[in-house]
Amino acid sequence: MLDRIVASLRQDPHGFIPRALSAASERLRPRGYRLKDKVLGSDETFLPHYGVHRSGNCGDTALFVSTRKIIDHELGQHRWRLMPVRERVLPEDIATINKRAPALVLGGGGLILKDSVPASASGWQWNIPLDLLRQLERPIIGFAIGYNRFSGQDEFASQFREHITETIAKSAFFGLRNRGSIAALSEYLSPELAAKLKFQPCPTTMISRFHPINVPRLERVAAVNLAFDRAELRFKDGVGPVVEEIADCLKWLTSKGWRLVVTIHDPRDRYFLPFLRSAGVRFTVHDMPNASFEEVVNFYAAIPLTLGMRGHGQMVPFGVGNAIFSLVSHPKLAYFLNDIGKPEWQVDVQHRGFKDAFIARLSPILDDVESYRAQVAEAQTALYTLTQENIAQFAPALSR
Known part of the structure; x- marks a missing residue:
């Protein structure tokens, strides 16, 4: 841990504090949700979004905000609960989702990567143990997820194949952000589950369709x-x-x-x-x-x-x-x-x-x-039309 802190300070001395605060906030947010649920015992419905909800890489910032924005743009405003995809999921999280959420949104981004989460319970970035995943009673909406393994990178850990199989089996919709990811991930799945994989472009590729832009363009x-x-x-x-x-x-x-x-x-x-x-x-x-x-x-x-x-x-x-x-x-x-x-x-x-x-x-x-x-x-236009069709396909899973 100390080595990582020192490396971060050397890479980004001026941005270290805001990044550290953002990372701490992401880790504390689910603890706040759990405390609130325990103390208040609310029955209020919500839509959990497992992603990277902190600063430090502006591409991730644009991506996960875009995911929520385009779903809200097409289906109306949701009460989102931002959950860190790399933090270990706990039994109480699954119990609360089963009780109060219509579904679970996962992604997008290059979550299918082995080395971003040391000792991940899944072998990829969604850090949920297989036994808890099996207890999930609500459908998963995988949205614009990427198979992010580099050329020549080591194979996934042994638990990956069984875990990704269970994830897709529980999905009402599982969209990958490019067809190359569909082909790569299909190698780990049965033909029946591979057929569930859909092409869902990253929502950042269509920002102008759901977010107003009024900025003068520079020349050359x-x-x-x-x-x-x-x-x-x-x-x-x-x-x-x-x-x-x-x-x-x-x-x-x-x-x-x-x-x-x-x-x-x-x-x-x-x-x-x-x-x-x-x-x-x-x-x-x-x-x-x-x-x-x-x-x-x-x-x-x-x-x-x-x-x-x-x-x-x-x-x-x-x-x-x-x-x-x-x-x-x-x-x-x-x-x-x-x-x-x-x-x-x-x-x-x-x-x-x-x-x-x-x-x-x-x-x-x-x-x-x-x-x-x-x-x-x-x-x-073609990507946005496809996205509208995909969202219409999984919309019933979000209504409860």
């Missing part, structure tokens, strides 16, 4: 997000060589008259800043680990083009209607582009030798950003 400004967590899995040829080529790409972009803003979603993203500066890349920095939903949305709404390595460093800009170009170091970015029929909006940066492809594929976007914004709007 590009946001750049580079992710450094799990670097040994992201960069097969080593961090140094890959960052050097990324820097060359960014210098080419500035030579075309574009101003760069490096966006920090997670404190670890700052690792790249000295590399870029030493390579002679000109940029400013926009720091967002502790930003609110509105701050994240308004920032990206003003930026006409975003180059992103993080999933939500692409999905949020897309969701507010602006052009994107992916720097792929994780399969999920390619999954998303394949789903919207735009595989050419990317380069794979896991190995060296991508600069020529970067220039060839990005140049048409730079020449006519507005036409690419129109393509984004068309793709977003």
Whole structure:
């Protein structure tokens, strides 16, 4: 624990206190719910939302708020109870849900990942023991969940297969945020349960459909997000060589008259800043680990083009209607582009030798950003229509 605190201080000395307070609040919130239930004995209904409800990664902030906003937009306001997905679920939590909740909303985000929760009871991020999961009497709504395992990453723990099987068996709806996740997760399921998996895009990809946006757009400004967590899995040829080529790409972009803003979603993203500066890349920095939903949305709404390595460093800009170009170091970015029929909006940066492809594929976007914004709007319409159909499918489970 002490080692993690010291590492967090080094990564983000100025943001450490707000992140620590937010994390403490997330851990204390369910304790407050349990105390209130015990003292007041309320019969008030609520809708539990298991997710990451704290600051520290602005993509998570945008994601989990968007999940609640789009469900409320389509079905009316709910009384939400925010539950931390990574904290161990207790018997009293399940008893209260069985008594007072119509269903349980899980996700979205890349919850199907083995290493974010040490000693997880499930083998993935939802930290509920199998025996408690079996006691759950209310249907699960899995919404826009991602299979987030990296290429070459170790296999899930032994309990994962049985746990994910039970989770999906208890689900009234289980939506995965890309078709690549559906294919990957299906390998752990029987054909009958695999057939229950549905394509449900991340709600951040359609923010403009449920959240008002009125921000003037800048000209010839590009946001750049580079992710450094799990670097040994992201960069097969080593961090140094890959960052050097990324820097060359960014210098080419500035030579075309574009101003760069490096966006920090997670404190670890700052690792790249000295590399870029030493390579002679000109940029400013926009720091967002502790930003609110509105701050994240308004920032990206003003930026006409975003180059992103993080999933939500692409999905949020897309969701507010602006052009994107992916720097792929994780399969999920390619999954998303394949789903919207735009595989050419990317380069794979896991190995060296991508600069020529970067220039060839990005140049048409730079020449006519507005036409690419129109393509984004068309793709977003299809995702939103599908989402409305999905929500209508599980709506009966939320009425009690």
